[in-house]
Amino acid sequence: MTKFSSKKILLLAGAGHAHIGMLRRLSAERLKQTDTTDADIHLISEQPQTIYSGMLPGWMAGHYQLHDISIDIKSLCMRAGVRFVQQSLVQVNAASNKVVTTGDEQTDFSYDVLSLNTGADTDMRWLYDQNDHRNNGNNSVDREVDAGTVGSDANTDVIAIRPLSTFITQWQQVLKDAQQSEKYQLAIIGAGAAAIELVMAAQVALQKINRNHQVTLVCGENLLSGFNSGFRQRVVKQLYRHGITIIRERATDYCDGKLSTTHKSLPINAVIAATGVIGSAWTDSTDLEIKGHGFIAVNHKQQSISHSNVFAVGDVATRVDKYVAHSGVHSVHGGAIEADNLLAYLKDSVMKGYQPKTRTLYLLSCGDKYAIGSWGNVNLQGRWVWHLKKYIDKRFIEADKD
Numbered sequence: 001m002t003k004f005s006s007k008k009i010l011l012l013a014g015a016g017h018a019h020i021g022m023l024r025r026l027s028a029e030r031l032k033q034t035d036t037t038d039a040d041i042h043l044i045s046e047q048p049q050t051i052y053s054g055m056l057p058g059w060m061a062g063h064y065q066l067h068d069i070s071i072d073i074k075s076l077c078m079r080a081g082v083r084f085v086q087q088s089l090v091q092v093n094a095a096s097n098k099v100v101t102t103g104d105e106q107t108d109f110s111y112d113v114l115s116l117n118t119g120a121d122t123d124m125r126w127l128y129d130q131n132d133h134r135n136n137g138n139n140s141v142d143r144e145v146d147a148g149t150v151g152s153d154a155n156t157d158v159i160a161i162r163p164l165s166t167f168i169t170q171w172q173q174v175l176k177d178a179q180q181s182e183k184y185q186l187a188i189i190g191a192g193a194a195a196i197e198l199v200m201a202a203q204v205a206l207q208k209i210n211r212n213h214q215v216t217l218v219c220g221e222n223l224l225s226g227f228n229s230g231f232r233q234r235v236v237k238q239l240y241r242h243g244i245t246i247i248r249e250r251a252t253d254y255c256d257g258k259l260s261t262t263h264k265s266l267p268i269n270a271v272i273a274a275t276g277v278i279g280s281a282w283t284d285s286t287d288l289e290i291k292g293h294g295f296i297a298v299n300h301k302q303q304s305i306s307h308s309n310v311f312a313v314g315d316v317a318t319r320v321d322k323y324v325a326h327s328g329v330h331s332v333h334g335g336a337i338e339a340d341n342l343l344a345y346l347k348d349s350v351m352k353g354y355q356p357k358t359r360t361l362y363l364l365s366c367g368d369k370y371a372i373g374s375w376g377n378v379n380l381q382g383r384w385v386w387h388l389k390k391y392i393d394k395r396f397i398e399a400d401k402d
């Protein structure tokens with residue numbers, strides 16, 4: 001058991017968008033000597049660096065290097081006066097204010113206040129169901145089938161988009177395999193904005209290697225269901241401009257180099273799943289109240305509805321009072337309110353609610369320095385939209401670089 005000092009302990013688990021914002025804030029306050037936080041703060045994260053998802057498609061398409069899309073969490077912690085612990089969270093026992101982590105060894109940490117920002121896993125249930133694995137009905141999700149070993153042939157892996165650090169290595173292997181192939185066929189499964197960005201970035205990258213290489217989007221019937229129809233039409237035109245094959249059927253299985261959809265069987269060298277999110281594996285064994293498939297149930301203050309000294313924000317959490325999409329934007333904005341609330345909770349003062357804006361700017365990159373934007377019902381597109389996205393993304397990633 002690790003106990004650090006007599007001060008209260010604020011434990012930050014995960015280095016998602018919200019905790020990056022919190023670290024930046026603490027670091028700025030420390031510089032200006034305006035920091036009034038009277039607590040020992042510790043951050044637990046699997047990696048000393050975190051990959052920024054908004055720029056990942058740009059990296060795949062060759063516009064950025066890996067260091068351009070990475071944030072150095074360890075240095076940020078140092079500047080913020082926060083102790084960095086490179087471990088993975090595996091259990092939260094909220095009744096006894098303890099978390100369990102693994103890394104070099106299993107460790108228990110006590111906390112007074114806990115903030116969770118560990119993101120989520122890729123939802124692979126479309127594949128689990130095919131393999132006869134079912135949700136066991138008590139809020140925990142059956143994860144027995146590992147995406148890396150699905151199918152009768154161990155070489156026919158499905159690549160999950162999350163965790164991003166694993167995806168990075170797997171994408172580099174895809175490029176190597178494509179370099180050895182005369183006609184490489186890649187399928188991307190998903191119908192959301194992330195899948196669309198990935199498919200166009202992948203097509204640009206593979207076609208640079210060989211014009212015979214081809215990417216297929218398997219998206220079911222509800223492509224970009226959360227967006228207006230004008231935006232969807234613009235996206236479909238861009239997919240056709242890139243020569244991407246679109247299959248509006250559900251993927252059901254991938255094995256022995258064959259991808260099965262509702263009515264088809266396609267020869268495919270590799271499959272990437274960007275099929276939405278599901279709660280992280282560690283949420284299976286927590287006593288925190290869960291909503292949906294493994295998400296921590298929180299109120300408008302981003303506070304657990306079952307344990308008032310636990311807060312959660314970003315993809316790991318789900319609001320119980322209203323629908324808020326799982327997205328980086330809400331992790332950043334909800335995270336700013338959550339940071340205020342963590343500090344308020346420690347001082348026993350009044351907390352705020354997070355009221356998401358009714359309209360958010362969404363910029364979707366189209367692979368080749370071209371982008372489509374949507375803000376409510378207003379749609380935009382062009383090279384200048386890509387440059388606007390680049391400017392916004394760089395401002396986020398470089399906020400603490402000198």
Ligand SMILES: Cc1cc2nc3c(=O)[nH]c(=O)nc-3n(C[C@H](O)[C@H](O)[C@H](O)COP(=O)(O)OP(=O)(O)OC[C@H]3O[C@@H](n4cnc5c(N)ncnc54)[C@H](O)[C@@H]3O)c2cc1C
Nearest residue numbers: 014015016017046053088089118119314315327328329331
């Ligand atoms: C290709 C792609 C493009 C996207 N583009 C956009 C976009 O343009 N705009 C937008 O709003 N959203 C976008 N999204 C969605 C967005 O990435 C997520 O909603 C967002 O990353 C969620 O942020 P988060 O703060 O919850 O956590 P994450 O960004 O997922 O970060 C979680 C962090 O916690 C760490 N972690 C995870 N598990 C553990 C553990 N057990 N123990 C310790 N540490 C752990 C991880 O290593 C990571 O550093 C995109 C997603 C993808 C895949």
